[in-house]
Amino acid sequence: MTTKAFRIGVVNASSRLDPERGQAIVDWAQRMYPAGEVELVMHPSLYEVHGHFGGDDATRAAALVDYANDPALDAIWFARGGYGSCRIAEAVLPQLNDHARTKRYLGYSDVGTLLAAFYKAGIGTVAHGPMASDGSRNDLTGLRAINWLRTGDQTLLEASLHEDSRPAVAFNLTILNELVGTAVEPDLRGHVIMLEEVSEALYRVDRMMFHLTGQASIRGCAGIRMGRVSDVTENDPDFGMTAEEIARYWCERAGIAYLGSADIGHDRDNKIVPFGPR
Amino acid sequence: MTTKAFRIGVVNASSRLDPERGQAIVDWAQRMYPAGEVELVMHPSLYEVHGHFGGDDATRAAALVDYANDPALDAIWFARGGYGSCRIAEAVLPQLNDHARTKRYLGYSDVGTLLAAFYKAGIGTVAHGPMASDGSRNDLTGLRAINWLRTGDQTLLEASLHEDSRPAVAFNLTILNELVGTAVEPDLRGHVIMLEEVSEALYRVDRMMFHLTGQASIRGCAGIRMGRVSDVTENDPDFGMTAEEIARYWCERAGIAYLGSADIGHDRDNKIVPFGPR
Numbered sequence: 001m002t003t004k005a006f007r008i009g010v011v012n013a014s015s016r017l018d019p020e021r022g023q024a025i026v027d028w029a030q031r032m033y034p035a036g037e038v039e040l041v042m043h044p045s046l047y048e049v050h051g052h053f054g055g056d057d058a059t060r061a062a063a064l065v066d067y068a069n070d071p072a073l074d075a076i077w078f079a080r081g082g083y084g085s086c087r088i089a090e091a092v093l094p095q096l097n098d099h100a101r102t103k104r105y106l107g108y109s110d111v112g113t114l115l116a117a118f119y120k121a122g123i124g125t126v127a128h129g130p131m132a133s134d135g136s137r138n139d140l141t142g143l144r145a146i147n148w149l150r151t152g153d154q155t156l157l158e159a160s161l162h163e164d165s166r167p168a169v170a171f172n173l174t175i176l177n178e179l180v181g182t183a184v185e186p187d188l189r190g191h192v193i194m195l196e197e198v199s200e201a202l203y204r205v206d207r208m209m210f211h212l213t214g215q216a217s218i219r220g221c222a223g224i225r226m227g228r229v230s231d232v233t234e235n236d237p238d239f240g241m242t243a244e245e246i247a248r249y250w251c252e253r254a255g256i257a258y259l260g261s262a263d264i265g266h267d268r269d270n271k272i273v274p275f276g277p278r
Numbered sequence: 279m280t281t282k283a284f285r286i287g288v289v290n291a292s293s294r295l296d297p298e299r300g301q302a303i304v305d306w307a308q309r310m311y312p313a314g315e316v317e318l319v320m321h322p323s324l325y326e327v328h329g330h331f332g333g334d335d336a337t338r339a340a341a342l343v344d345y346a347n348d349p350a351l352d353a354i355w356f357a358r359g360g361y362g363s364c365r366i367a368e369a370v371l372p373q374l375n376d377h378a379r380t381k382r383y384l385g386y387s388d389v390g391t392l393l394a395a396f397y398k399a400g401i402g403t404v405a406h407g408p409m410a411s412d413g414s415r416n417d418l419t420g421l422r423a424i425n426w427l428r429t430g431d432q433t434l435l436e437a438s439l440h441e442d443s444r445p446a447v448a449f450n451l452t453i454l455n456e457l458v459g460t461a462v463e464p465d466l467r468g469h470v471i472m473l474e475e476v477s478e479a480l481y482r483v484d485r486m487m488f489h490l491t492g493q494a495s496i497r498g499c500a501g502i503r504m505g506r507v508s509d510v511t512e513n514d515p516d517f518g519m520t521a522e523e524i525a526r527y528w529c530e531r532a533g534i535a536y537l538g539s540a541d542i543g544h545d546r547d548n549k550i551v552p553f554g555p556r
Contacts, residue, residue, distance in 0.1 A: 180489075
C-alpha cells in the first residue's frame with residue numbers, strides 16, 4: 001500500500017535565501033522522510049534576489065499566492081525571516097482562493113506580518129513556529145514543525161496553551177510593534193499575546209513596549225507573556241532592567257495582565273503557537 | 279542701563295548626560311554671551327544617573343516640571359537625546375502651570391515624544407531643533423537655537439516653512455513611529471510632517487515607513503518631507519533603495535503627498551521646525 005505524501009510548499013516572503021541553506025532544507029527532509037511520506041516542495045523563485053529581498057515584492061507575493069492556492073499542496077512553510085513580508089501582505093490577500101483557506105501556514109519573526117494578515121482575514125490556520133531554515137538545523141525543531149503542519153497536533157504546542165484556553169497569538173515584538181494600527185492588525189481583544197525578541201538593545205525593547213502597550217487595541221488583550229529575548233545588543237551603560245522587568249513595567253502601566261514567560265524565541269526550542277481559539 | 283538676562287533652563291529627559299559635556303555647554307554659553315545677556319541655568323539633577331537614564335523617571339519628570347513651571351526661567355532647552363522621554367511624558371503634563379504654558383521648548387530626537395505630548399496638550403510653543411549639547415559643539419547651531427528660544431524668530435527656520443504656510447511638525451522617524459496610536463500622539467491632520475533618522479539600517483527605515491504610513495491618523499497629514507538619514511547602519515546585502523526612495527514608495531502606497539527633502543537631521547545643520555501653524 002502506498003500512502004499519499006504530505007506535500008508542504010516552501011516559500012520565501014522575506015530576505016534572500018542562500019541556495020546552500022535551501023539545499024540543506026531539501027536534504028534534511030529527505031533524510032527525515034526517506035520513504036517520501038513528507039515532501040518539501042521548494043518554490044522555483046525561492047532563490048531570487050532583489051536588493052535586500054528574496055526577489056522583488058511581486059515575485060515573492062506571486063510565489064506565496066501560487067503555492068497557497070495550489071490544490072496539490074497540503075500546507076505552507078515559510079523558508080526564513082529577515083525582512084520583507086509587510087511589503088506583500090496586503091497584495092496577497094485578495095488573490096487567495098478556497099484552497100488557500102484550508103491550509104496550515106507556519107513561520108514567525110518577519111513572517112508574523114503575514115500571519116497577522118491571514119488571521120485577520122480568516123485565511124487558513126496560521127501558527128508562530130519554526131521555519132524551514134530552522135527545521136533543517138535541528139531535527140526535533142523541524143519534526144515538531146512538520147508534525148503540526150501535517151496534523152495540527154495540539155500536544156506539542158507552547159506549554160501555557162494547555163492550561164489557558166483563551167485564544168492566543170505569538171509575535172516577534174518588533175513585528176507586532178510595527179503592524180499595530182495598520183490594515184493588517186488583527187483584533188487581539190481577549191487574546192493572550194506572546195512576544196519574543198532577538199538582536200535588539202533593551203532600550204529599544206522598552207521603547208517598543210511603550211508603543212505596543214500604549215495602543216488602545218492592545219489594551220483589550222487578555223494578557224502578555226514574554227518569551228525569550230536573545231542575542232541582546234549591548235546597552236551602554238547597562239539598561240538597568242531585564243526584558244521581563246520591562247514587560248512587567250509596561251503591562252502594569254497599561255493595565256494589561258502580565259502572565260509570565262512564554263516558551264518561544266529565536267532558537268531551536270521555539271514552540272508552536274497557533275493563532276486564535278483552539 | 280542693564281538688560282535683564284534671558285534665562286534658559288536646561289533639563290535632561292533622556293539618557294545620561296556626561297558632566298564634561300554639561301560643563302562644555304556652560305562654557306560655550308559664557309563664551310557666546312560674555313555680558314550675560316543669555317544665561318543657561320543647568321538643572322541640579324542634570325547629571326543624575328539611573329541605569330540607562332539621566333536619573334530615574336521621577337527625577338527627570340520633576341526636573342522638567344520644576345523648570346517649566348518656574349516664572350524666573352524664560353524658556354526650556356533640552357540637554358540631549360538618547361532614550362527616555364516617552365517614560366515621563368504622560369506624568370509631566372498634568373503638573374504644568376500657567377508659566378509652563380507660555381514658554382518655548384526646543385529639542386529633537388528622543389525629546390520628540392515630549393514635544394508631541396506638549397503640542398497635543400497645547401503647552402507652550404515647541405520646536406524640533408538643536409539641543410544644548412549640539413549647540414555647544416558648533417557656534418552657529420547653538421546661536422540659531424538660542425535665537426529661536428529668545429525671540430521665536432521666523433527667519434532662521436527650516437527653509438520649506440517659508441514657502442508652505444501649512445502647519446508643520448518634525449520628528450525623528452523612530453520616535454514618531456513609536457508614539458503613533460499612544461496617548462501622546464497629536465492630531466497631525468493637515469500638517470506637513472518632516473522626518474529624519476540616524477544610525478538605522480535601511481530595512482528598518484522601510485519597516486518604519488510601512489508602519490507610519492499605514493496609520494489612518496497619519497494618512498490625513500498634508501504630506502511628508504524626508505530630512506537627512508545619516509550614519510546608516512550597514513545593510514547586508516545592500517538594501518536596494520535610498521532613504522528618499524523608501525519614503526516616496528510608502529507615501530505613494532498610502533496616498534500621502536511626498537513633498538521633497540527637509541533640512542533637518544542629526545547634524546549641525548539641523549534646522550528649527552516649530553510645531554503647528556505659524
